[in-house]
Amino acid sequence: MANKSVLFKIKRQASPSTEPFWEEFEVEYRPGLNVISLFMEVAVNPVTRAGKPTTPINYDSNCLEEVCGSCAMLINGKARMGCSALVDNLEQPITIEPFSKFPVIRDLQVDRSVLFENLKAVKAWVPIDGTYALGDGPRILPQVQEQAYQLSQCMSCCCCMEACPQFNESTGFVGAATIAQARLFNMHPTGKVLKQERLAALMGDGGIQECGYAQNCVEACPKDIPLTRSISDVGGDVMKKAILDFFRT
C-alpha cells in the first residue's frame, strides 16, 4: 500500500507585533490521528513540506480529551477543539488558524483572559459563608441537577465567542458563555442571592442586549450547552429587572 500522507497548512505568527505567515506541512498518515498529533509530529521533525527547517508550532493544549478547553482554534474555518478534530473527518489540506477575535500571542496561542474577567464581573460563584463545617448542602431535585450540569460543563474554550458575529470590539459583547454561567448561578438555591447583581452586570452596552440571535454560538459549542436558551432566559430576567428598576426610580 502506498504511504498516504496528511497535508495541512498553519497560519503562524512569531509574536503579537509581527505579521502572520503560512507554512505547509506533510506528515505520514496513520489511523486515529487528530490535529494535535500532527503538531507533535512537527515538533519531532520541524521541517516544512518544502523541506525548509522551521520551529515547532506553539499552541495551547492540556487534557486532549475535550474537557479543559485549551486547544481551541480555527480548523478549516470552524471554531473547535484541536484534540477532537480527527484527521479522517477533515478535508485536506487542513487549514489551521488561531482564533481571529482574540489577540494572538504566538502561532495558535491567543489571549482569552477576557472570558475569565467577564466571569468575575457577573460573580459566577456561589457565595458560601465559609469552608468550615456548616452541614449538608441544599436539596436539589434530579431534574434541576440535570439542567445545572449541562451548563456547568462549559470549559471556557471561547468557541461560542469566536463564532458570534456580535462579539467584536465595536459592541464589546460579553458573549454567550458568560451569560450561560450567570444563568447557572442564578438557578442555584444559594447562588441566586446574587441574581440582581448578575443581571445588573449584563445590562447596558456590551451586555445581553447586543445578542443578534444569529445562533452561531450553540452551533459552535463543543459541549452542546443550551446557549441560546440561556440567553433568552437571562434576557427575560434582565428585561424584567430593567422595567422594575425604571418604576423604582
Place this chain on the structure above:
Amino acid sequence: MATTTSRIIIVGGGLAGLSAAIKVAESGAHVDLFSLVPVKRSHSVCAQGGINAAKNLKGEGDSTWSHFDDTVYGGDFLANQAPVKAMCEMGPGIIDLLDRMGVPFNRTPEGLLDFRRFGGTLFNRTAFAGATTGQQLLYALDEQVRRFEAEGKVKKYEYWEFLSAVLDSQNVCRGICAMDLRTMEVLTFPADAVIMATGGVGAIFGKSTNSVVCTGSAQGSLYQQGAAYGNGEMIQVHPTCIPGEDKLRLMSESARGEGGRVWVPKNPSETRPGKQVPEGDRWYFLEDWYPKYGNLVPRDIATRAIHKVVHEHGLGIQGQPMVYLDLSHIDRATLDRKLGGILEIYEKFVGDDPRDVPMKIFPGMHYTMGGLWVDSDQMTNIQGLYAVGECDYSIHGANRLGANSLLSCIYAGFTAGPNAVKYAKSAPAAPDTIAASFEAERKRQLDANTRLVNNQGTENPFRLWRELGDVMSRNVTVTRYNDKLQETDVKLVELLERYRNVNLSDKSMWSNQSFLFARQLQNMLQLARVITQGAFLRNESRGSHYKPDFPERDDANFLKTTKAFFAPDADEPRFEWEPVDISLVTPRPRRYDSK
C-alpha cells in the same frame, strides 16, 4: 486577623492547589498562585468517575473506618495510616462543602446526593457529577478562588513555570524562582511558605492518561535541590484506557461501577464483531476469577488480569492487545444520565457508540502514588516547603483506589493550607544572606537558560522524550524484571548524556514552548531514574509493583517507604527506607478472590 499579612506561594492550580488557596485566603493570608495554564484548565478536569466519602446514605452501614480500611488494604499497607484515617474522616464534610459550593452532584429522587460503587470496596461510596466529576469539582473551587481574586486576596500568575525553590543558607524555603512563559523572564518571588501542587508525572512514560502539563518537572527540580521523593516506583496503570496517537484516554472505572463488564471472546480466532459474539462464547474473566468483587477489583488487579488474558492466554481481540469493556446491555437513558461525559469521549475519539457496541480498551499509565515525601502536616523534608495532591506520596501506598484521588487532593490542600499559615507566623527569621540566596538562585536558572539556548548539539528534545517514554512504558509499568530495570537505568543515563547535546530548532525568547519542554525534560530524566531504581531495589510484589521473580509481598524486608535523595556528586539517587505507620490496622494478606 493577622497584623502583618503572611504571603503563601502555591504552585499548581488543580484541585489540591485551589483547595489550599481557599483555606489560606480564608485565613486572611495572601496567596500568590502560580500555574502553567489558566487554573481552570488544570489536569483535575480529567477525573471522571467521582469522589469517595463514607456518607452512608444508602443504608449499607458504611463508615469512615471502612473507608480507611479499604484504602490502606487497597494500597497494600504501604501508606502511613494516620493521614489516611484523617482523610477518610474529613471526607463527608468535604462532600457537604462541595455541595454547598454548587457542584452539580447527581441526585436521588428525594433530592439527596446519589452514590455509586467503585473498585476495591463493597459500598456505594462514590459521589459523582455525571462522568466529569473532576471537572465539576475543579470548577467549584476555581469559582471560589475567582471570588477571592476579585477581593484581592489571591493573585494569579498563569502561564508561569516553576523552576526551583529559593533556599536560604539554613536550607529553609524562602520563595521560588519562576519563568514567565510569554516573556521568558526569570524572576524570584519571596514567601513565608510554599505549597507545591504540581500533579502527576505521566509524561515520563511518554503516552499516558495525564494532561500535557503533567511532566513531574517541578518535583524533579526539587528532588535535585534536596527534597526527598517517596515510593517513586509506585505507578498506577489504569486497566481501561483508549489507546490514541497523542495520548491514552481514560475510560473511567465508573463504567464498571454502573455495571460495565470486561470480557474477551473465548476463541482466539474469533472474527465476529463484539456485539455479535453470543453470551456463551464470551469469557468474563474478572467475574470468573474474582466472584465477590467481579469487575470492580482494584486497578492493579484488573490491569494484571487483562495483561494475563492478552499476553499469556493469547485472547486479545483479534490478536490485538485489547479487551472489551461492555455497557451495551444497560439502557441508554441510564447511561446518558450517569456516564454521558465518558461515553462522548469514546464516541468522539473512536467513532463508535458504546451504548450500542462494546468498547475496546487496554491498560495505560495513569497515576503516581509516589511523590514528594511529606510529614503528617504535608511539609516536605525542606522546612517551609509543602506538597499536596498527586505530587505528594502520602495517601495511596502501593495502589490507589478509584475516586480516592479527588478526595486526597482536597484533604491535602485543606491540611497544608492552614499548616502553612501557622508555620508562616512562627517561621525563623531569614538570615542576613537571604538577598544573596535569591540572587544566586535566579542566576543559576538564568545560566541554565543561556546554556540551553546556545547549545550547538544535534539532539531533538522531542525525540529524546519518545525514547524515554518507550523504555519506561515497556519496562517500568505492569510487569517488572530486574535485568530490564537495569537496562532501563543504563538507557536513562545515556539519554541524560545525549540531553547535553540538545539543539533547539527554536531559539527565540518569546513564548517558546519547545524551550520550556527541553528544560522540563532534564528534570523528567532525573525523576525517571528514581522510579526505575526504586523499582529495582524493591524485590517483592506489592500493589501496583509486580515482579514475577518475587511474586509475594515481603513485609519483613519491604514494609517500608522508599525515600530517594539526589546525590549531586554522583548525579544519581541514593536511597533510604523508612518504617511505615501501621498503628491502626495490622497488615493482612491482600486477596480479592476470597476476603
